[in-house]
Amino acid sequence: MNVAHLVCLDCQREYSLDDPRWRCDCGGPLDIRYFPVFDISNIWERPPGMWSYREALPLKADAQMVSLGEPLTPLVPLKISGREVLMKQEQLFPTGSYKDRGVSLLISHLKSIGITDIVEDSSGNAGASMAAYAARAGMRCRILVPEGASAGKLTQIRAMGAKLQSVRGNRQAAADAAVQLADSLFYASHAWSPFFYHGTKTIAFEICQQLGWRPPEVLILPVGGGSLLLGAHIGFKELKQAGFISRLPRIIGVQAENCNPLARIFNSTDPTGDLPADFLPLPTIAEGIAVSRPIRHRQVIAAVKESKGAFISVSEAEIQGTYKNLLHRGFYVEPTAAATIAGVESFIRLYPDPRGVIASVLSGHGLKVQPV
């Protein structure tokens, strides 16, 4: 890894990578500026999975790696609407979701700069992942959740020894409360930290490796805050810059119709690129992507545009139908994962005969929820 910096996406101010900050002084979100190194010959000598791309991850000392054993998630063919789609089994991570990619790198980084106490807001998979990796690193961890968050995932967070704190109000209220605590505890936000999506970018590395160092033509991903989509896009770009692949896949972001701010911005003619102030989300069973005000919305929209991609919104009825169908085919996933596959079905309806490889992901384990 070369010299790396944190850089503000709004004002371009730079900070040292070791600066224990979660955003720019101007309030803008931070990115990481650096040029990753790839050494494919090394990859084969290492245990497969995200840490086999060690040189491409912005972490200085190997000794700081915090890992629970992140498998190379299989890429499994599944017939969807008559078309073979390669499904990346991201539900097979230690805590049952792809969030472990981001959290493993983020907690490793925080450990490397001496952080011992973290706070995070989440009502689901990110919180469970943070609790597990903090426990593995020996850090104290506090997770703030909105009232009425789903009981099963809270059990998982509590089981890992994290301190769980319920906040009156909605998801945003929990985030605001976490910021309040950021003076005494490090705000290890998966939405704010660029280390999170520099962990999730390894999904792109793995998919290309699994396809013999070729990107798929189309990659269909669930989008809430956008950290998986951003990570994937950055991962493909880094592989292209390094000369391993010659083009980017078209990235299709899937949102629930009931909570689709990014799809609305993408398809809107409003030149500000902002979400209309009167946007009001409705409840969705795809709780993992129910993010009404994504922090990195500009970055996500730009990534999808650069990839010549698009957004697809799926209805609750479509998600329910696909969910049942996936379970009955042996894939035990949570409803959020079914939303993605409902998006794949939509995509194949819109483009009945797309050329090349279509890849997608199953994002969260079925054991996390009790199926209806």
Add this chain to the structure above:
Amino acid sequence: MNVAHLVCLDCQREYSLDDPRWRCDCGGPLDIRYFPVFDISNIWERPPGMWSYREALPLKADAQMVSLGEPLTPLVPLKISGREVLMKQEQLFPTGSYKDRGVSLLISHLKSIGITDIVEDSSGNAGASMAAYAARAGMRCRILVPEGASAGKLTQIRAMGAKLQSVRGNRQAAADAAVQLADSLFYASHAWSPFFYHGTKTIAFEICQQLGWRPPEVLILPVGGGSLLLGAHIGFKELKQAGFISRLPRIIGVQAENCNPLARIFNSTDPTGDLPADFLPLPTIAEGIAVSRPIRHRQVIAAVKESKGAFISVSEAEIQGTYKNLLHRGFYVEPTAAATIAGVESFIRLYPDPRGVIASVLSGHGLKVQPV
């Protein structure tokens, strides 16, 4: 793969591998007699995991492979009582337990001989796995469970579209009821079918591959029916026969003190090698290994003896303590997995300074149960 046969362990009668039978006419359990082929050069060109050892698995046609994407489960170092132990993360299989190794091969075989309807008795992980792989293969699946079986795992079985049938009485009553149905449905028993442990044997292949084609000195495994232990032992023997390793690891089987028939037989002086008729198991939170009358007890005892291993029994208090400790270190497993690690702690107390590599497994996912 060479020509293979089913062979009875009691009367040595042989049957064709394609014979759709679950036991010998004499009532004895069947084994598979054949000489597996290994081609390590091929392994590296394939997706990592159990099916990369394709030639060593007794399945004729590739087209019959029924897979949900079985990852190469990571081998993660964990300090236990001051000693580093390598923990195989078997909870990261598609249905949340190592059973998928056995079931993936078993269902593949059944598909290859034209079976379309199966029945199995289970109250937990094997049933969930069977339901998932049957769904993937398009088979109809019926799972018989004893009254009062744990609700979480039943939800998982039902979600996959399997027909769930509650049987009055205990675990043995469910097994008896399954046998009753074996005239009209194929009895796909993970306890009876040798294909099951010819699937689980891949854990030995993977561990050796991960250690640079060396076996560990000691392998500590949970034992209920013994299918993981038998599989591991057979896997190491096959690697030794093929010349890839020069010795077998010492296998330590861990049972719950409250239900430890194999440990009792192993340590008994009774020359019959049978369980005393008055043996009465007590309840244990390690439900995955609560098998009071294991069908293959002679085979399991012989395997542990051949490996110069032993049995360790752990108390409920030890399991509870280790369970909480594992969760607080970030490993989200079910109580049965904690029993194994309590056994590892016992082993290290008994042999404070064993030479070489100690390996063990985390067998089932924490998401399967609600932690206490």
